[in-house]
Amino acid sequence: MDLFPQFLANGLVMGVFYALSALGLTLIFGLMRVVNFAHGEFYMLGGVSGWFVTNHLGLDFFSGLIVVAASMAAVGWLVDRFLIERVRGQGEEPGILLTIGLSIFLVNGTLLLVGPAPMKVAGAVAEGPLFFGPVAVTKLRLLAVAVGIALIVGAHLLIRRTRLGAAMRATFQDPMAASLAGIRTGHVYAATFALGCTLAALSGMLLASIYSAQASVGGLISLKSFVVVILGGMGSFAGAIAGGLLLGVAEAMWGGYVSMGMVDVIGFVLVILILLFRPQGLFSIRTERA
Amino acid sequence: MRNVVLGGLLLTGIAASVPAQAQDTVRIGLVQPLTGSVAYNGKSVVEGARLAVEEMNAAGGVLGKKIELIVEDGQCTPANSVNAVEKLVQKDKVVTLVGAFCSSATAAIMPVAQKYKLPLITGVSSKASLTEQGNPYFFRAAETDALMAEAFAKILANDLKLTKVAYIGVNDDWGRGGVEEFSRDLTALGVKTVLTEYFDHGATDFFTLLTKLRAARPDGVFVAAETQDGSILVKQIREMGLDTKVFGVGSWATADFINLTGEAAEGIHAAVPYASSMDTPRNQTFVQKYEAKYGIKPGKYGAAGYNALNIAGQAIARAGGTDAEAIRAALAKTSYEAPNGVYKFTDKGQAYGFDAVLVRIEKGAPKVIASTPVDAPH
Numbered sequence: 131m132d133l134f135p136q137f138l139a140n141g142l143v144m145g146v147f148y149a150l151s152a153l154g155l156t157l158i159f160g161l162m163r164v165v166n167f168a169h170g171e172f173y174m175l176g177g178v179s180g181w182f183v184t185n186h187l188g189l190d191f192f193s194g195l196i197v198v199a200a201s202m203a204a205v206g207w208l209v210d211r212f213l214i215e216r217v218r219g220q221g222e223e224p225g226i227l228l229t230i231g232l233s234i235f236l237v238n239g240t241l242l243l244v245g246p247a248p249m250k251v252a253g254a255v256a257e258g259p260l261f262f263g264p265v266a267v268t269k270l271r272l273l274a275v276a277v278g279i280a281l282i283v284g285a286h287l288l289i290r291r292t293r294l295g296a297a298m299r300a301t302f303q304d305p306m307a308a309s310l311a312g313i314r315t316g317h318v319y320a321a322t323f324a325l326g327c328t329l330a331a332l333s334g335m336l337l338a339s340i341y342s343a344q345a346s347v348g349g350l351i352s353l354k355s356f357v358v359v360i361l362g363g364m365g366s367f368a369g370a371i372a373g374g375l376l377l378g379v380a381e382a383m384w385g386g387y388v389s390m391g392m393v394d395v396i397g398f399v400l401v402i403l404i405l406l407f408r409p410q411g412l413f414s415i416r417t418e419r420a
Numbered sequence: 421m422r423n424v425v426l427g428g429l430l431l432t433g434i435a436a437s438v439p440a441q442a443q444d445t446v447r448i449g450l451v452q453p454l455t456g457s458v459a460y461n462g463k464s465v466v467e468g469a470r471l472a473v474e475e476m477n478a479a480g481g482v483l484g485k486k487i488e489l490i491v492e493d494g495q496c497t498p499a500n501s502v503n504a505v506e507k508l509v510q511k512d513k514v515v516t517l518v519g520a521f522c523s524s525a526t527a528a529i530m531p532v533a534q535k536y537k538l539p540l541i542t543g544v545s546s547k548a549s550l551t552e553q554g555n556p557y558f559f560r561a562a563e564t565d566a567l568m569a570e571a572f573a574k575i576l577a578n579d580l581k582l583t584k585v586a587y588i589g590v591n592d593d594w595g596r597g598g599v600e601e602f603s604r605d606l607t608a609l610g611v612k613t614v615l616t617e618y619f620d621h622g623a624t625d626f627f628t629l630l631t632k633l634r635a636a637r638p639d640g641v642f643v644a645a646e647t648q649d650g651s652i653l654v655k656q657i658r659e660m661g662l663d664t665k666v667f668g669v670g671s672w673a674t675a676d677f678i679n680l681t682g683e684a685a686e687g688i689h690a691a692v693p694y695a696s697s698m699d700t701p702r703n704q705t706f707v708q709k710y711e712a713k714y715g716i717k718p719g720k721y722g723a724a725g726y727n728a729l730n731i732a733g734q735a736i737a738r739a740g741g742t743d744a745e746a747i748r749a750a751l752a753k754t755s756y757e758a759p760n761g762v763y764k765f766t767d768k769g770q771a772y773g774f775d776a777v778l779v780r781i782e783k784g785a786p787k788v789i790a791s792t793p794v795d796a797p798h
Contacts, residue, residue, distance in 0.1 A: 140631060248680055259659055266634075341625070342680060347622070390628065391618040393620070
């Protein structure tokens with residue numbers, strides 16, 4: 131029982147990380163109805179470009195974070211204008227194929243440019259342990275949790291409280307009515323996709339400073355993010371947080387009290403249970419599409 | 421990667437226009453993980469292999485022809501490695517196979533090599549049982565976990581004054597094999613096992629595992645992991661504030677591991693068949709050439725690729741033709757002078773005679789603290 135506080139702390143930290151990395155997906159998946167299989171690759175690009183700006187351009191961590199955010203927003207905007215735009219309104223399958231293709235392209239492009247070696251992103255603070263009673267964490271993890279929470283709150287406010295956010299919600303409720311009301315829906319789609327990409331990339335860079343960045347991490351991130359989004363309910367920020375924390379704590383407890391080797395199974399067991407008993411997810415109110 | 425893609429395109433063109441028999445090169449197929457969590461180590465093998473091929477071609481090639489190395493991505497998974505071998509055999513008509521890094525993947529391609537009656541050499545896969553399957557086409561130019569454990573268990577137990585050890589391995593045949601062999605030999609020396617855990621390839625967060633480790637209070641941790649997983653694990657051991665001694669198997673004595681792990685790497689021990697600081701003239705030349713070509717000192721896997729290709733090339737030269745049976749017979753009579761000693765094969769295809777070393781990482785460099793020749797298994 132004395133291990134419980136540490137397991138819980140590990141689970142909560144991982145939970146925030148999962149929520150953070152799933153945020154971009156829940157936005158794009160939930161609002162735009164694009165099943166973005168390239169999500170993990172945007173996360174990976176965030177880590178790799180984070181390594182590039184801190185290691186090669188010599189920026190400190192936070193300036194690097196801003197540069198990465200800006201450039202990934204641009205990438206997201208372009209991807210939407212030139213690729214997603216072409217399959218919009220044609221149902222989900224073309225989007226799935228497109229993003230799968232995009233993910234293959236991004237992984238191999240990255241392998242070609244920087245190779246498969248794991249890369250280290252210099253963190254913002256030192257890596258030593260901090261002790262709260264029996265619980266050990268690191269400053270870097272606490273910082274990442276703090277930045278993660280700030281990003282989640284920021285994205286929430288952006289969508290709920292700003293004109294752009296209102297335009298987004300209007301566009302995804304009824305694109306026709308929105309464009310009749312004078313909203314430039316093309317820009318709103320692109321802005322939403324750019325925001326999703328930026329969130330994915332920021333979490334990628336943040337977590338790369340704790341673990342490492344590598345060209346082929348994307349697949350696992352995509353899978354876990356889909357688990358979080360399905361648990362929490364599509365398009366719901368509260369759901370992403372709840373789903374992330376649930377997954378993180380469940381994995382920590384299973385790994386702690388049962389076995390580490392099977393830990394990746396937990397997420398999928400949870401998904402099966404959720405789909406059986408509450409298919410709309412924990413937090414989604416809508417059960418059908420608008 | 422680019423070479424692979426270009427090579428693939430070129431080959432498609434060649435295969436369409438020229439009948440396969442009219443090869444003007446001797447083709448050797450290499451299956452390694454080029455994507456996934458051990459991709460980085462797979463790439464090192466490919467680098468070493470290319471260097472060996474380059475050297476042999478510069479010396480005139482074999483059978484009066486150049487050697488052509490065809491690399492395929494097996495992703496360390498059994499299914500993809502089998503696909504890669506099928507492609508190399510069916511389409512590229514290679515005369516010898518080298519691969520496939522992960523023991524589980526190698527175990528899967530062994531029957532395929534036997535089906536096509538092609539010699540298969542691995543420079544890496546170390547699960548002991550591979551050479552016990554009676555596959556006459558399989559040769560292992562690498563140490564096994566059992567041989568490493570036998571060679572170093574005693575030195576480790578005495579030097580590190582181990583009494584209670586925790587074992588952590590990656591969840592595959594190699595990791596499980598390493599943990600089993602070392603725990604058996606250390607237990608025989610009176611060292612208690614307090615924890616055995618496995619994690620999946622590509623895992624990034626080990627805090628839960630390390631919480632259990634902290635509770636078990638071992639005075640040594642044995643780790644079987646490759647560069648990426650291993651460096652993150654060792655870093656997090658220190659982040660948790662644990663100061664247990666860490667020792668293990670995997671590609672630990674490499675510049676990249678040390679660079680990724682940073683200060684946390686100081687003082688850890690690794691049992692490896694090769695370290696760039698080994699003190700033989702042949703090794704010094706090898707390190708020099710490797711560094712000139714790739715800008716980095718070779719590690720365990722660079723040397724493994726280099727050795728496996730040299731063994732293959734020399735066997736083809738001695739066979740005097742590309743007949744698979746002749747190459748197999750020549751391989752069995754191998755006596756290859758590697759940077760790390762002389763490789764010979766037992767009847768079962770297990771290499772012996774080369775040196776293995778125990779290194780300690782000090783001030784960011786692997787320092788050899790014990791060296792012992794690997795004996796034939798008995």
